[in-house]
Amino acid sequence: MLGYVVRRLLGAIPTLFIIITLAFFLMRIAPGGPFDQERALEAKVLENLNRVFHLDRPVWEQYLYYLGNLARGDLGPSFIYRDFSVQQLLANGLPVSIQLGGMALLVALLAGSVLGTIAALRQNSWIDYSVTAVATFGITVPNFVVAPLLSLIFGVWLSMLPAGGWGGGSPQNMVLPVITLALPQVAIVARLIRGSMIEALRSDHVRTARAYGLPARMIVGVHALRAACLPAVSYLGPAAAALLTGSVVVETIFGLPGIGRYFVQGALNRDYTLVMGTVIIIAVFVVIFNLIVDLLYAALDPRVRYD
Amino acid sequence: MLKLAVIRPLLAGALAAAGVAAGANMALAETTYVRGNDGDPETLDQHKTSTVVEAHLLRDLYEGLVVYDNKANVIPGVAESWDVSDDGLTYTFKLREDANWSNGEPVTAEDFIFSLQRIMTPETAAKYANILYPIKNAEKINKGEAEPETLGARAVDDKTLEITLEQQTPYFIELLTHQTGLPVNKAAVEEHGTDFVKPENIVTNGAYTLVSFTPGDKIVMEKNAEFHDAENVSIDRIEWLPIEDRASCVRRFEAGEVHSCSDLPTEQLASLKERLGEQVRIAPYLGTYYFAFNTEKEPLDDVRVRQALSMVVDREFLADEIWAGAMLPAYSLVPPGIGNYEGGGATVDWADMSPLDREDRAIELMKEAGVGPDNPITLEISYNSSENHKNTSTAIADMWKPLGVNVTYRVQDLSAHYAMLRDTSDYQVARAGWIGDFSDPQNFLFLVESDNTGFNYAKYKNPEYDALMEQAAAEGDLEKRAEILRQAEAMFLEDQPFMPLLFYSSLSLVSPKLEGWEDNIQNVHGTRWMSLSE
Numbered sequence: 041m042l043g044y045v046v047r048r049l050l051g052a053i054p055t056l057f058i059i060i061t062l063a064f065f066l067m068r069i070a071p072g073g074p075f076d077q078e079r080a081l082e083a084k085v086l087e088n089l090n091r092v093f094h095l096d097r098p099v100w101e102q103y104l105y106y107l108g109n110l111a112r113g114d115l116g117p118s119f120i121y122r123d124f125s126v127q128q129l130l131a132n133g134l135p136v137s138i139q140l141g142g143m144a145l146l147v148a149l150l151a152g153s154v155l156g157t158i159a160a161l162r163q164n165s166w167i168d169y170s171v172t173a174v175a176t177f178g179i180t181v182p183n184f185v186v187a188p189l190l191s192l193i194f195g196v197w198l199s200m201l202p203a204g205g206w207g208g209g210s211p212q213n214m215v216l217p218v219i220t221l222a223l224p225q226v227a228i229v230a231r232l233i234r235g236s237m238i239e240a241l242r243s244d245h246v247r248t249a250r251a252y253g254l255p256a257r258m259i260v261g262v263h264a265l266r267a268a269c270l271p272a273v274s275y276l277g278p279a280a281a282a283l284l285t286g287s288v289v290v291e292t293i294f295g296l297p298g299i300g301r302y303f304v305q306g307a308l309n310r311d312y313t314l315v316m317g318t319v320i321i322i323a324v325f326v327v328i329f330n331l332i333v334d335l336l337y338a339a340l341d342p343r344v345r346y347d
Numbered sequence: 348m349l350k351l352a353v354i355r356p357l358l359a360g361a362l363a364a365a366g367v368a369a370g371a372n373m374a375l376a377e378t379t380y381v382r383g384n385d386g387d388p389e390t391l392d393q394h395k396t397s398t399v400v401e402a403h404l405l406r407d408l409y410e411g412l413v414v415y416d417n418k419a420n421v422i423p424g425v426a427e428s429w430d431v432s433d434d435g436l437t438y439t440f441k442l443r444e445d446a447n448w449s450n451g452e453p454v455t456a457e458d459f460i461f462s463l464q465r466i467m468t469p470e471t472a473a474k475y476a477n478i479l480y481p482i483k484n485a486e487k488i489n490k491g492e493a494e495p496e497t498l499g500a501r502a503v504d505d506k507t508l509e510i511t512l513e514q515q516t517p518y519f520i521e522l523l524t525h526q527t528g529l530p531v532n533k534a535a536v537e538e539h540g541t542d543f544v545k546p547e548n549i550v551t552n553g554a555y556t557l558v559s560f561t562p563g564d565k566i567v568m569e570k571n572a573e574f575h576d577a578e579n580v581s582i583d584r585i586e587w588l589p590i591e592d593r594a595s596c597v598r599r600f601e602a603g604e605v606h607s608c609s610d611l612p613t614e615q616l617a618s619l620k621e622r623l624g625e626q627v628r629i630a631p632y633l634g635t636y637y638f639a640f641n642t643e644k645e646p647l648d649d650v651r652v653r654q655a656l657s658m659v660v661d662r663e664f665l666a667d668e669i670w671a672g673a674m675l676p677a678y679s680l681v682p683p684g685i686g687n688y689e690g691g692g693a694t695v696d697w698a699d700m701s702p703l704d705r706e707d708r709a710i711e712l713m714k715e716a717g718v719g720p721d722n723p724i725t726l727e728i729s730y731n732s733s734e735n736h737k738n739t740s741t742a743i744a745d746m747w748k749p750l751g752v753n754v755t756y757r758v759q760d761l762s763a764h765y766a767m768l769r770d771t772s773d774y775q776v777a778r779a780g781w782i783g784d785f786s787d788p789q790n791f792l793f794l795v796e797s798d799n800t801g802f803n804y805a806k807y808k809n810p811e812y813d814a815l816m817e818q819a820a821a822e823g824d825l826e827k828r829a830e831i832l833r834q835a836e837a838m839f840l841e842d843q844p845f846m847p848l849l850f851y852s853s854l855s856l857v858s859p860k861l862e863g864w865e866d867n868i869q870n871v872h873g874t875r876w877m878s879l880s881e
Contacts, residue, residue, distance in 0.1 A: 121562055295563075
């Protein structure tokens, strides 16, 4: 088991290297540079800036320079936030994104499983239909509609919660962003669980459990749900990586200091190092969560073993 | 010799007395002004900044030789008075005795000399160093051709600073209000290097000092007790919020979470005015929104074509319908209300003609140039992606139709768009805008000088125009200079290398609790002039 984990992590290194290389050169292909803003800079000033940031060197040299720094754990200075290094920016923002994403993930898992299970147990009843309707709504309404709407209703009209801001991470500031992040995930998880639960309830091992006369709670809660979880778990792996690395929409609309904005803003501003930093973070999260999913599979499904 | 300003000791005494009275109320709750800003600063290092977002922050942290009051008048700052030599080349600033840094040390002439040399040193890589090029040898130092010590700035004594210029510059005092002219604390910079901007290291000389800076969250400032006018600074604490989504600032304003917003969503402007009334502030701003014609490309090399294309655009429609009243129609390059432009700017002769007459005349001009509905041409409009630019371009394409002009579009993000304008000549018509750095017509008219490779997106080359601009630069008499600049602007309007479309407005939301916020053309609102009532 441990050997398997170590093998997987070592196997991720070439993957990360390829991602970093691709991202580095793709970024440079985009026209314009970090200092091409609305107001042009004097030619000499631009030259000074390019020299300070090593942009006057050939791209391959910049690439080697970047890899060299990366090997020492240095992600470089940000081109746009000049008072911070990329590490500092990510270190400030990542905990915020992880808190919000983690809460949203938890809500999605709990609410999604419960709703999905209920719908499956009462298949084709009004409960089932309403869960499906809510799920469809959750998936189709985009977060850039949900977020301002929640902020307007609960922040401005009802004055129950802050309309925006982080407030040092106080719980009331987190409610609306977490709901916005969780809503589509709840919907997807509910639908996945509902589908696989219906299948699981008809499967041989559940019928056997029924034949043994086990209580219904036990059958649904342990034997059926365990099998029904599998599709949701494989979906949630990549979804968790996406949630925990922040959402540009939610962060911008609620004014939160996470790292989701850095990816989009960095790309628009051609802040090469910041984009590279976020790409690395996201790639690492995807690798880790895929590994976690595989390990969870082994725990949930008796047929899967890594020895 | 010209005596410009003196602060009377008597007045200072009166102010100090008032301060004692105010001090009695200090036991009351601390006031915190939650202030929306357009985003995060790139840096708080005044020498590396270039944006308005940073200007707002730095105005509260530092005090330059001169400052803007809340109506954007230039008033004495660290310099309590100054003399200008008869040839207009030497400025001698007398620094106020009570100007101190937040660590209690006095602000000296040496701090300013260090600061000016620092911004010009190529290694600093200051984005806006060129603003201060009028200072003697500044340009050479910035280009690595001279040593920083050769800069035209000298300390006569601790409290007397002498600045020598390359050539006389009537707007030099105005220039010093820009953030590039703010001093840094020499000791702090020498000790901490680029980290001198960190809250634990920063030493400021303005009304406030930095407490914390968390990107994406907030910047907190607190009143600087060492500031010479501290007794008249009423707001104790500022929380600056970097709000990139303008609509979310409006929501937070309506929820009572912020006291002011620095920009508004134009699409909501009508409903905002209805809902919030006087709290919505729309003020003329020192900026022009224009489309540049690439004069190197056919058929735009023909002045008749450019004239016709410009003439037929209904600016009133753009301002009122497309921009919902957030912009004003523009028939000239230099915005109205600018300083040093005695008698006002030039304007086109067709500005007051009816739209129909203008269209007839434009069709006539196009016909002369060989273009018409039976012989149509295709032009490409380039703009950086934005809903408003898109709507503006589409509306203009529609107005050009009767002339026999078909339009295609090239839409890119901001960096790509401006990189194209600067580094290639591979475009025909391109959107751009200019916000003045200081209040002087030169700062607009220089855009199309033929050697201005960075901004002359029209590739306009007119030796007569360049000659007029040079003549204006050498003219010391402000009235005569205004007359020359007016001639240059008239020439510009005749040639239409740019098609000026709109003048910018500044849009703000200001809570009634916030007093002292005065609308002004520079959109400068130093917190030290404001107060908050509960």
